[in-house]
Amino acid sequence: MNTVLRVEGLTKSYGDITVLKGVSFTVGRGEIFGLLGANGAGKSTLLECIEQLRSIDSGTIAVEGRIGVQLQSASLPPNIRAYEVVTLFRKWSKNKAGTGEAEAGEFGLEDLGRKPYKDMSTGQKRRLHLALAVIGSPDILILDEPTSGLDVAGRLSLHSVIRRLKQQGTTILMASHDMAEVESLCDRLIILRDGRIAFSGTAQELTRNAAGLSRIYLQTERSLAGQAFEQCRYEGERQGYSLYSAGNLRDALLELLTTAEQQELAVLDVRIAHATLEQRFMELASAGEGEH
Numbered sequence: 001m002n003t004v005l006r007v008e009g010l011t012k013s014y015g016d017i018t019v020l021k022g023v024s025f026t027v028g029r030g031e032i033f034g035l036l037g038a039n040g041a042g043k044s045t046l047l048e049c050i051e052q053l054r055s056i057d058s059g060t061i062a063v064e065g066r067i068g069v070q071l072q073s074a075s076l077p078p079n080i081r082a083y084e085v086v087t088l089f090r091k092w093s094k095n096k097a098g099t100g101e102a103e104a105g106e107f108g109l110e111d112l113g114r115k116p117y118k119d120m121s122t123g124q125k126r127r128l129h130l131a132l133a134v135i136g137s138p139d140i141l142i143l144d145e146p147t148s149g150l151d152v153a154g155r156l157s158l159h160s161v162i163r164r165l166k167q168q169g170t171t172i173l174m175a176s177h178d179m180a181e182v183e184s185l186c187d188r189l190i191i192l193r194d195g196r197i198a199f200s201g202t203a204q205e206l207t208r209n210a211a212g213l214s215r216i217y218l219q220t221e222r223s224l225a226g227q228a229f230e231q232c233r234y235e236g237e238r239q240g241y242s243l244y245s246a247g248n249l250r251d252a253l254l255e256l257l258t259t260a261e262q263q264e265l266a267v268l269d270v271r272i273a274h275a276t277l278e279q280r281f282m283e284l285a286s287a288g289e290g291e292h
């Protein structure tokens with residue numbers, strides 16, 4: 001992996017409160033990297049440290065290339081119009097090749113016409129701020145909850161803009177509370193909890209390796225109910241299936257199927273349900289429930 005962002009042992013306090021307690025992770029070129037955590041977990045603080053908007057107490061942050069930023073909340077003069085602010089930002093930008101008329105179309109800005117900023121909807125403002133963030137053709141784009149407050153269509157249209165930016169080689173680091181968004185967009189993610197990283201990996205790994213959360217629905221010609229297993233726990237009967245919860249799916253399946261085989265029971269059906277991302281997130285991100 002070609003690393004473009006490396007954060008190592010980052011700590012950050014506000015007065016007596018330590019928000020980040022030694023956070024380390026790397027982001028590869030062209031990745032969409034998700035940052036999750038409950039309210040107050042320190043996501044914005046972490047992003048602002050990377051953006052150099054905040055001083056850090058200790059640790060290192062190494063960034064390769066230019067950063068573009070879309071802050072969680074940002075504001076512009078009430079009467080400025082989209083085309084005026086885009087023109088202004090392009091003039092300020094060292095990179096004159098950034099967002100031009102064609103790109104403005106892709107961000108859906110042309111439909112804003114001559115509307116003043118104060119009359120734009122939340123979604124229109126978000127699209128405008130995203131367009132401004134990419135004007136300098138950043139190598140790394142940092143987005144703090146880019147789709148919060150957007151309707152479904154607005155969210156999907158921003159997702160396609162983010163995917164297009166990735167295809168063009170932009171690395172994207174984004175904080176989000178939207179699990180579906182993280183699952184569909186992010187290559188990898190971290191979950192912050194109590195100032196530390198509670199999970200690091202892909203969304204698939206997050207749900208697949210859910211300790212105790214995989215469910216096996218087994219239908220055999222006679223139920224195995226009442227029999228004790230080492231690798232899974234019997235949870236009861238559900239619509240003709242025996243339900244088991246398992247920490248290690250492979251070992252549990254092997255044990256169940258071997259038992260059925262030994263007892264010469266035909267296996268009629270096996271269904272597996274993994275924990276949802278929300279369940280795993282709640283498990284990992286809830287503060288004050290011990291270390292993971």
Ligand SMILES: Nc1ncnc2c1ncn2[C@@H]1O[C@H](COP(=O)(O)OP(=O)(O)OP(=O)(O)O)[C@@H](O)[C@H]1O
Nearest residue numbers: 014015019037038039040041042043044045046072
């Ligand atoms: N400027 C500040 N001064 C003092 N405390 C702050 C400051 N900014 C943030 N905090 C505190 O730091 C903690 C982390 O805040 P931060 O905004 O980084 O969390 P977050 O994960 O982005 O939350 P959210 O999901 O609600 O946006 C919170 O307890 C917050 O109150």
